[in-house]
Amino acid sequence: MRATSGKSAVTGIGIISCIGQNAEENWKSLLAKKTGIGSLRLFSSRHQVPVGEIGLSNEQLAEKAGLPAGKTYSRTALLGLIACQEALADAGIDISEAKKAGKKIGIINGTSIGGMDLSENYFANQKAGKRARLRDLFEHDCGASTMRIADHLGIKDFMTTISTACSSAANAIMLGDRMLRHHELDIVLVGGSDPLCKFTLNGFHSLGILDTELCRPFDATRTGLNLGEGAGFLVLQREEDTAQKTYCRLLGYANANDAFHQTATSEDGEGPYLAMKRALDKAGLQPGDIDYINAHGTGTGNNDQSEATAFVRLFGEHSIPRFSSTKVYTGHTLGACGGIEAAYCALMIKNGTIVPTYNHTQTMEGLDATPETQTTAATLKNVMSNSFGFGGNVSSLVFGE
Amino acid sequence: MEQLIEEIKQYLIEDLPLEDITPAEIDAEAPLFGDEGLGLDSIDALEITIMLEKRFGIKIADPKAAKEIYSSVSSIAAYVQENRK
Amino acid sequence: MKAFIENSSCISASPTFDADVFFGESIATPLANEGKLNAQDPDYKSIITDAGKRRRMGHLIKMGISSSLSALKGTNYAKPDAIMTATAMGGLEDTEKFLRCIIDNDEQLANPSNFIQSTGNTFGGQTGLLLQHHGHNVTYAHGGFSFESALIDAMLQMADDEIETALVTAADEITATEYEVMRKMGFWRNGRMMGEGSQAFLLTSSPNEKTKAAIIGLKTLKGPLSVSDLSNAIQDLTHKAGYDTEDIDLMLLGVDCDYEAEKTIIGYGKHQINYKKWCGQFATASGFGLWMANELLSRQIIPSAEEWEAAHLKLAMVYTEYRQNDYSLMLVATV
Numbered sequence: 126m127r128a129t130s131g132k133s134a135v136t137g138i139g140i141i142s143c144i145g146q147n148a149e150e151n152w153k154s155l156l157a158k159k160t161g162i163g164s165l166r167l168f169s170s171r172h173q174v175p176v177g178e179i180g181l182s183n184e185q186l187a188e189k190a191g192l193p194a195g196k197t198y199s200r201t202a203l204l205g206l207i208a209c210q211e212a213l214a215d216a217g218i219d220i221s222e223a224k225k226a227g228k229k230i231g232i233i234n235g236t237s238i239g240g241m242d243l244s245e246n247y248f249a250n251q252k253a254g255k256r257a258r259l260r261d262l263f264e265h266d267c268g269a270s271t272m273r274i275a276d277h278l279g280i281k282d283f284m285t286t287i288s289t290a291c292s293s294a295a296n297a298i299m300l301g302d303r304m305l306r307h308h309e310l311d312i313v314l315v316g317g318s319d320p321l322c323k324f325t326l327n328g329f330h331s332l333g334i335l336d337t338e339l340c341r342p343f344d345a346t347r348t349g350l351n352l353g354e355g356a357g358f359l360v361l362q363r364e365e366d367t368a369q370k371t372y373c374r375l376l377g378y379a380n381a382n383d384a385f386h387q388t389a390t391s392e393d394g395e396g397p398y399l400a401m402k403r404a405l406d407k408a409g410l411q412p413g414d415i416d417y418i419n420a421h422g423t424g425t426g427n428n429d430q431s432e433a434t435a436f437v438r439l440f441g442e443h444s445i446p447r448f449s450s451t452k453v454y455t456g457h458t459l460g461a462c463g464g465i466e467a468a469y470c471a472l473m474i475k476n477g478t479i480v481p482t483y484n485h486t487q488t489m490e491g492l493d494a495t496p497e498t499q500t501t502a503a504t505l506k507n508v509m510s511n512s513f514g515f516g517g518n519v520s521s522l523v524f525g526e
Numbered sequence: 527m528e529q530l531i532e533e534i535k536q537y538l539i540e541d542l543p544l545e546d547i548t549p550a551e552i553d554a555e556a557p558l559f560g561d562e563g564l565g566l567d568s569i570d571a572l573e574i575t576i577m578l579e580k581r582f583g584i585k586i587a588d589p590k591a592a593k594e595i596y597s598s599v600s601s602i603a604a605y606v607q608e609n610r611k
Numbered sequence: 612m613k614a615f616i617e618n619s620s621c622i623s624a625s626p627t628f629d630a631d632v633f634f635g636e637s638i639a640t641p642l643a644n645e646g647k648l649n650a651q652d653p654d655y656k657s658i659i660t661d662a663g664k665r666r667r668m669g670h671l672i673k674m675g676i677s678s679s680l681s682a683l684k685g686t687n688y689a690k691p692d693a694i695m696t697a698t699a700m701g702g703l704e705d706t707e708k709f710l711r712c713i714i715d716n717d718e719q720l721a722n723p724s725n726f727i728q729s730t731g732n733t734f735g736g737q738t739g740l741l742l743q744h745h746g747h748n749v750t751y752a753h754g755g756f757s758f759e760s761a762l763i764d765a766m767l768q769m770a771d772d773e774i775e776t777a778l779v780t781a782a783d784e785i786t787a788t789e790y791e792v793m794r795k796m797g798f799w800r801n802g803r804m805m806g807e808g809s810q811a812f813l814l815t816s817s818p819n820e821k822t823k824a825a826i827i828g829l830k831t832l833k834g835p836l837s838v839s840d841l842s843n844a845i846q847d848l849t850h851k852a853g854y855d856t857e858d859i860d861l862m863l864l865g866v867d868c869d870y871e872a873e874k875t876i877i878g879y880g881k882h883q884i885n886y887k888k889w890c891g892q893f894a895t896a897s898g899f900g901l902w903m904a905n906e907l908l909s910r911q912i913i914p915s916a917e918e919w920e921a922a923h924l925k926l927a928m929v930y931t932e933y934r935q936n937d938y939s940l941m942l943v944a945t946v
Contacts, residue, residue: 128771171718237730239752241710248714262792266700266894267731268753272936281833285760286753288701288731296749300760303767307612324706327713328726333572333589382694382739382748387727389568399745515727516736518748545666546656565663572723580720 133302134364134371135524137216138468139208139316142355142455143177146189147211151465152472155480156500160454162339162351167321174335177353177456178321179204183242192277199240199264200354202273205318208356208464209274216360217369218312220279228311231283233301234271235293235317237460237514239286240264242322270318283310288460290514291421292380293317294357295463295522299378301361311366316358316464325459326352332388340424340457342450343433343496345487350423353456357464359471372471376507376525377408383517389427394435396519397421401439401509404521412439414507415446415523417479419466420496421511422450423457428513433494442493446509449482449497463512463520470524474505531603538599541577542570554599563598571596578602584609612766614777614814615825615946617688620681621902622674623808624648625889628681634910637917641889646799647785648806648891653677664741667724669702674809675734675782676741682811683742683778686821691813692774693747695761696735697781699754699894702728704786734782747774755933756831757781758895759941762814763829769816776816781898782809798934803867806891810898812905818946823909826901827852828942834935838876841938845879845928848940854926861907861927865900867892867934877930882913882922886929897939900929904943 140147143161144154154161162177181189186203188194190210198206209232213220223230240263247261263269271286283304287296294317301315319325329335329352336349364374381403383396390396405412421432436445451469458465473479482496510522535549544564556563559571571589574596578584584606586592595605621627624641628651633639641648652670658677659665668676675696683689705728713721727733732750739748747768751760758781765777785807793799815822828848832840849856862880865887866873874883890899904927907913913922929941 244710245714248710252714259792259795262788266752266754268699268756271753275833283831284753284833285751285756285831287749288752289735289748289750290730290732300749300764300767303764303771307767307770309763309767323713323718324710327718327721328709328723328729330718331572331576331721331723331726332569380747380749382736382745384739384743384745386567387569387733387736387740395745514732515730516732516748517739518732518736543666546662569667569723569727576720576722 128306129363129365131364132374132376133305133361134367134374135359135471136362136367136369136371137212137218137360138372138471139211139215139358140465140468141179141204141207142458142465143179143353144454148468148472155451155454155469158483160339160483162456168323170323170326172326172330174337175339175351176321177351179354197243197260197264198273199270200242200320201236201239201270201318204320204354204356205234205270206274206277208316208318208358209278209314212314212358212360218360223312229282230280230312231304231310232271232275232280232314233285233287233297234274235287235297235460235463236267236270237288237290237293237319238322238325239267239270241324242320245323289518290516291459292463292512292514292518292520293460295512295520296380298359298375298463298467298522299380302375305361305363313361314358315361316356317461318356319354319458319460321352321354334425336424339484340453341484342422342424342453342482343429343489343494344485345489347424347426347429350425351456353458355455355458355465356461357468359464359467373474373524373526375522377404377410377523378521379403379407380520383519385517388515390431390513392431392434394431394438396517397432397435397511397513398438400519400521401435404509404523408523410507410523415509416503416505417473417508418446418448419470419508419510420448420450421513422452424452429489432511433489433492436494437492445494447479447497449480451480453483466510467522470508470510474508474524474526477502477504479503527603527607530606531599534599534603537577537581542573552599556598558596558598582606582610612770612829613825613827614766614769614816615818615822616812616905617815617819617821618682618686618813619811619902619905620678621808621810621899622650622653622678623890623899624650624806626651628653630906634906634912634919638914638919643804646804647790648804649785650674650808667728668737669705669728671698671702671782671784672728672734672737675780676738678809678811679738679778679780682813686813688776688813690742690744691776691778693765693768693777694735694738694744695764695777695779696750697757697761697895698731698734698750698752698783699757700783701731701752702733703784703789705729707786707788754894755931755937755939758898759829759831759939762826765814777814778811779814780809780811781895783807783893783895801869804891806893806896808890808899810902822946824905824943825946826941827944830940832938834938836938844940848942852942858926859928860924861913863900863904863927863929865896865931867932880928884914894933897929897931900931901941901943904929908943908945
């Protein structure tokens, strides 16, 4: 079958993060400018840095997801499942009914670490001379978490997992759209899930990019990022198949490779520039058509400088659209952030409201790029969402009303 | 001092790691970072910090201080000499 | 969905890196090392010549980048439009090193290089860095669907006219821990062998003078599968591509369970080959199956007991099973 020329529509969203266990709670926190970043309690660590944790144990998450007690699920699978359940309910989709109606249903999940929390258990128990359970290692690979989510939801037609560090979920959204428009699928869950765990905390600590205080995206005094955890999923369907009112449409997207360094982004923002430019081209829009950008904005010296430089290059120094980073509320949720922030964009479009950055005081040196600091009502026709990952992996999505 | 410089060269080769480079090929005075000399990068700087802690028990917390200390093998050696317990 | 194979490269437990040698001699049987089929490593120094860039690369990345560079060699595409990589496990060796380090040293002296190497997209990112490639670059990590997903992404973008060329590379490595875990599960019975390797393909949206074969159909199937599910899927895929199941000349079977039993169940194909005997069992082994399908169709040969012998081949299907959970079908035809 030939590809449809229409766009994909966002028909449902699901979010779990440190500022809320569903989309509504997340939106309320965003409007109240309430950050979820605080002390680390999920596990013991010598690195006492602020993190954005959900505040539920794996057992509590399993109960919330309606899973049978006593079975082993990675935190990635649990968070992802909760967000997927919400997104499906929000879209009014019952999987078994959709199957009966002959719909092809798929899931594309983005995660950077899969079942690492359980692998940590295995090695820690082994080291402590306790019984290390083999089943803790079965969930290790990224795909295992997606498989658990799909199994529980009853999705069989297609499933895959993308692992491109912090742009994973954004890349999952792109593949989902392609599969829909080529009629490989009729309904697709796209997004990402990543938990807090010792592995990533130590990894980012070893790179020296964790802030010991609340992060300050696009601020002159920024010194690093805060890690968060969560999952964000969208239900995408072809717009011609949707009778109901939808959040927004996915107008364009692109992934580009910065090809500069394994972990750092280039100073001239080449990768971010290319991703945003190509996403606009695919959407058939001009830079001036963008009303708001949900920036990657992690709060590291390198990321924000590079991203803002790319804004200047693409939009012009004095015509950068209004932008903000929501990571000051959620923390950096790594593989999940593209999904969570895409869902935030959907909410901002639907509610005609721009959520600002919080904790911003000083404009960056030499860059005339200041994020929004006040909640503003606005008609948002086209918004952009950026996600940048290690390995120079840069993704940009454009959503429209 | 001579011996310490040789030791540090060996540790750099083992810990960074540097492939196909012998201690004799490392000029103790040449810059470690940038286009000249060994051409190390920011990840290597983090690795050198770990190397100093692991091999000599020296902790360097301030990344700005690290930049000066890591400018060459001999500057690292001088710092180790002074701060070694 | 369709993609033409212009060039490919394969590092495996068999001497496949030089395909002319592998197919020019009598049929090689890889030697197992304590139940593992380790890759026959080419001289990585002569392929990744920049010592500064090579020094931090783990085995997975060296395999992945070497097969990628080799697949691009001699083609017109030093920089393909897109790079898709597939690895179910990523840099498992580095992941384990980093994990053990933080546990053994109480979160001190953790080495950032191991952390960086552990992320799933390190070899995709490193390939991009080495080629100075600014295009699409995505890594798929989903067990036995990893490589298939990378191919689907490439073929969809070709169908959308977004790209004309794509480098699609699969890689996974053996680690002692994974082997041991699977051993405790009793997986390595009945002659099963753990394998590793990397296969890279330069795909194009239209054929050129170098093209010998094309991927004309692809389907992933989630287990458990009944015999009729599988049979229906094979028929469906073949019909969609405009063929009949009787047209399948070659069935390349990559099975983890009992090969003889599976062969009888599937039944299709004038010739049937158990391809995992050359590469072992690992999540992205379907890359080896596709590599072999392309080579056999291009060379018009099939294996007999000891020799490669001439055969007339037009249509091949690669059937892959991964741990009785992930199944895939790839239909490959001569052009």
